[in-house]
Amino acid sequence: xxxxxxxxxxxxxxxxxxxxxLTMVLREGIAAYPAHGRSILELSPTMEHAHFDGKGRxxxxxxxxxxxxxxQWVMCDQAGTHMDAPWHANRDSTLTADAIPLRFGIGxxxxxxxxxxxxxxxxxxxxxxxxxxxxxxxxxxxDVVLLRTGASDRALSDPVGYxxxxxxxxxxxxxxxxxxxxxxVGIDCVTIESKDTVSTADVxxxxxxxxAIGREPDDVIAVIENLVGLDRIPAHRFTFAGLPLPLQGxxxxxxxxxxxx
Numbered sequence: 001x002x003x004x005x006x007x008x009x010x011x012x013x014x015x016x017x018x019x020x021x022l023t024m025v026l027r028e029g030i031a032a033y034p035a036h037g038r039s040i041l042e043l044s045p046t047m048e049h050a051h052f053d054g055k056g057r058x059x060x061x062x063x064x065x066x067x068x069x070x071x072q073w074v075m076c077d078q079a080g081t082h083m084d085a086p087w088h089a090n091r092d093s094t095l096t097a098d099a100i101p102l103r104f105g106i107g108x109x110x111x112x113x114x115x116x117x118x119x120x121x122x123x124x125x126x127x128x129x130x131x132x133x134x135x136x137x138x139x140x141x142x143d144v145v146l147l148r149t150g151a152s153d154r155a156l157s158d159p160v161g162y163x164x165x166x167x168x169x170x171x172x173x174x175x176x177x178x179x180x181x182x183x184x185v186g187i188d189c190v191t192i193e194s195k196d197t198v199s200t201a202d203v204x205x206x207x208x209x210x211x212a213i214g215r216e217p218d219d220v221i222a223v224i225e226n227l228v229g230l231d232r233i234p235a236h237r238f239t240f241a242g243l244p245l246p247l248q249g250x251x252x253x254x255x256x257x258x259x260x261x
C-alpha cells in the first residue's frame with residue numbers, strides 16, 4: 001500500500017494537472033494471490049554507501065563523500081499493482097509482457113465506485129450500471145475503466161484476508177464491459193474474478209483469450225489488478241497511465257499506475 005505521502009494528489013508543475021498515485025508499494029510481505037507465492041524478496045544489497053567509506057572519493061561541489069547503493073529484488077511478474085499479459089490466461093497468445101501494445105496502459109479513463117461489491121461479494125451488471133449513473137459519466141469505446149471495491153484498503157491490515165477474497169466481476173458483468181468496447185479494466189482487488197468465476201476464470205478468458213468467445217485473437221481487453229486509492233481521484237473522468245515493463249516472455253508486469261486529472 002502507498003504511504004499517505006505517496007497517495008496524496010500533487011499538482012504537476014508542468015501543467016499536466018493533478019497526479020494521483022494508484023500503485024501498491026512493492027515490499028517484502030506484500031499481499032499476494034496465494035498461487036503467486038512469496039512474490040517479493042529483498043536480497044542483500046550488492047552495493048551499500050558504507051562500502052565507500054575511506055575510499056577517498058569526494059565530489060567537487062561540496063566536498064562530501066561519493067557513494068552509491070544498489071539493491072537486488074526477486075519478484076513475481078504479478079506482484080503488486082500489475083498488468084496481466086494475455087499469455088497469462090491464453091497459452092496460444094504471443095502477447096507476453098514485452099509485447100503488450102502500449103496503448104492499453106494509457107488514455108482516457110473513468111473510475112467507478114463499485115464498493116457495493118464488498119457487501120454483495122461480487123460486481124454485478126446492476127452495480128456497474130448504478131456506479132456509472134452515480135458518477136454521471138458514460139463509457140466510451142477504448143476507455144480505461146477502473147473499478148473501486150474498497151478491498152485494497154485492508155491490504156496492509158489484513159493481507160491474508162485481502163489476498164484470499166475475490167470480489168471482482170461476475171461473468172455477466174465482464175460481458176457488459178466487453179460490450180462497452182473498453183480497452184482496459186483495472187480493479188483494486190487481488191483478482192478481477194468474483195467468487196463464482198475464480199475457478200472457471202470467466203473474466204480472464206473473456207478479456208485475455210477473445211478467441212474463446214468467438215472474437216479475433218488480438219481483440220483483448222487488458223487487465224490491471226491490485227490498484228489502490230481510486231477514491232482519491234478528484235474526478236471520475238481523467239487520463240490514466242500505467243505501462244508494463246518489457247519483461248521478455250513474462251505473464252505480466254508491475255506498473256506504476258497514475259491518474260492525471
